[in-house]
Amino acid sequence: KNNLATLETxxxxxxxxxxxxxxxxxxxxxxxxxxxxxxxxxxxxxFDNDKAYxxxxxxxxxxxxxxxxxxxxxxxxADPCGD
Numbered sequence: 001k002n003n004l005a006t007l008e009t010x011x012x013x014x015x016x017x018x019x020x021x022x023x024x025x026x027x028x029x030x031x032x033x034x035x036x037x038x039x040x041x042x043x044x045x046x047f048d049n050d051k052a053y054x055x056x057x058x059x060x061x062x063x064x065x066x067x068x069x070x071x072x073x074x075x076x077x078a079d080p081c082g083d
Contacts, residue, residue: 003045004056011064026066030054 007028014024037049047053061068 001044004047004053004060005045007057008060008064011060011066015064015066028057029071030057 011026013019014026034050035054037051040047040049040053042053045053047056058068060066
């Protein structure tokens with residue numbers, strides 16, 4: 001059931017409900033190899049390719065004010081579970 005609408009609902013729950021003050025982190029991982037215009041076989045959304053879907057996810061995060069960091073940034077941090 002993962003699609004952009006479901007992700008948006010989950011982001012809203014984190015930002016607006018009981019979790020908003022708990023310091024919850026949202027974890028979404030994409031591999032660089034997924035950022036292509038190869039046709040998608042997923043039929044649960046209207047995106048023609050993974051690049052379009054990933055762009056929409058990143059735009060959702062920007063629209064909602066969600067800070068985005070790379071896995072590399074997390075792994076290289078001195079205290080990855082802090083902040």
